[in-house]
Amino acid sequence: MALKLLHSADWQIGRIYAQFEPDDAAALFEARFLSVERLATLATEHKVDAVLVAGDVFDAQTVSDKSIRRLFNAMMGYPGAWVMLPGNHDAALAESVWTRAHRLGVVPPNAVICLEPSVRIVGERFAVLPAPLTQRHTYGDLTEWFSFASTPEGLHRIGLAHGCVQGVLSDDVDSANPIAANRAATAGLDYLALGDWHGSKRIDERTWYAGTPETDRFRANDSGQALLVDIAAPGAVPDVQTLQIGRYRWQQMEPRLAVPSDLDETLQTLAETRSDDVLQIRVYGVCDLNGQRRLQQAVEAARARLRALVYESHALRLEPTEEDFASLRADGYVGEVLQQLRTEQDGPQADRARDALVVLARMLDELGSRPAATGTEARA
Template sequence: MSLNFIHTADWHLGHTYWRIGPRAAQSAQWRLDAVRRIWSLAAETSADFIVVAGDVFDSDIPSVAWRRHAVELLADCPVPVYLIAGNHDPCAQGSVWFQDDFAGALKGLTQVHLVTEAAPLETESGALLFPCPVDKKHDRSDATAWIPASSRGEKYRVGLAHGHYKGYFSSGADQIYNVIASDCANRAGLDYLALGDYHSYTPPDHSAAKNRTYYAGTPEIGAKDNVRGGHILQVQLESMGAVPKVEASPVGRVKLSDMGTVTLSSSEDFEKFKSTLTQDEST
């Protein structure tokens, strides 16, 4: 039987686009809207489950209002959803992952799984999930190191982690914290390794993809370097050990435009510039 699931990450709930002035307050809603589009896509494609690879929140102690928003959002998820913490919202004691008005409020929702321990669990569809939640913002250890070495075969094996895939950037700009070994998926016999941290999804010709490892990117872009942000990944495995079929699907609505240097030397220049911004908002 094939396995069909959605890989997403880096929601950063509570983040606002503070540079846009009066609209900054309402901009936080845009991320909630993007996640609801993920719910719709999961229902339309009959996804077996959704994995969320960290940085669900923009902070490990979001406001009371944002904890309430997140509970309401997750309560509407139409399929099982598995969430882990990232470096922005590490699951240390006292964090949102253990607070009554978030974790406690979700206990009665059988489709929502807040995973705070690095231990294998079996999904309702029979796949083995190997979650690697981040419990500290800066960690020099590899959170995936605990996943036991294995060969692919008896059950689908899906890893879920948040961090920096070693050697991901051709520039060689590797980080020293939250580093994930590039051979993780092959060493652990994973059919797929779902990552979060980098806000653009992994293209199919990247060396990480050849190792069954992908970043999903953020569902709503937040900076101009999120060149492949605003998407989620639909993952299909036809059989254990088969090469995953991965398709990026857009869910974001924010578009960032680089207008270069703008010189305003008269009121007419200002009016033309304002008109350009208004046109961009309507597209």
């Protein structure tokens, strides 16, 4: 008996994007509901037997009632089974977002919420062995019971878990909620659907992370996808395909400026960004006053074009040239201060003098770039 599944995870409905401007944060918040609607459409188009959601459906236990209702509304496009697992963000506590959803009466009959570690039979086609988190962090392998669980003969055995596969993911990944790397083999699973790692990742031929369907961080890890899993018969090796889900493309730029061509290349890359990009740009190195002006103009143009942009320039050192100073046209006392700061750059207070020089140069440049006041404005 063949089985077709759509594997997703880490929806994190209700996530707040505090690092962005309010309108951008609202669009990214909304995109997570739209990704669930897209999953429902794809599940229907591919005629899957069920959608597996391997934890972190919600971003926090405190998401609003409105967000809970909207989530289940977004799932309405697919009438088949949605098999959902609590993760570390929405753990199955005694009082949780899941108990609140049940009290609200919004959980549809086709949603199989796995709040306990017990075998669930779905549609008489497959057995789910879930490992729900009942607290945010555990340090024992909650999938261990899979290896001793019996399921009806002739049904596919599907594991569902949320955590960190031991010895496989990079060293900087939190080691809480461990999962044995060979769990699919020891438990005789046809497929082990995992969540927690936000990108799609193959652990072995039967064990995969689906990743979040809508990218949510500046890390290149194959996120924004879901997995279409075809299993020809119990015991057969799954055929796994990635399906693109996400709308927004999160990117990082970390240019290091040393020569004029570095700036030109950075400006060209900025100009090629698209309206659905979410960009973080951190600039390092040195540039003159004219270069800084060009870079700032390009960043502001990109900010208006992109979905969201975060700009960090604290590591960019501004070193005005002789031409920059001449263009400032500072005279009188201000000119004397400029000259004094330029001289002190070679003294014991060089760093402080250079910082003060940069600040003053920027202020003069901004004043010089303002349009001259008309006679009426000057008298007002």
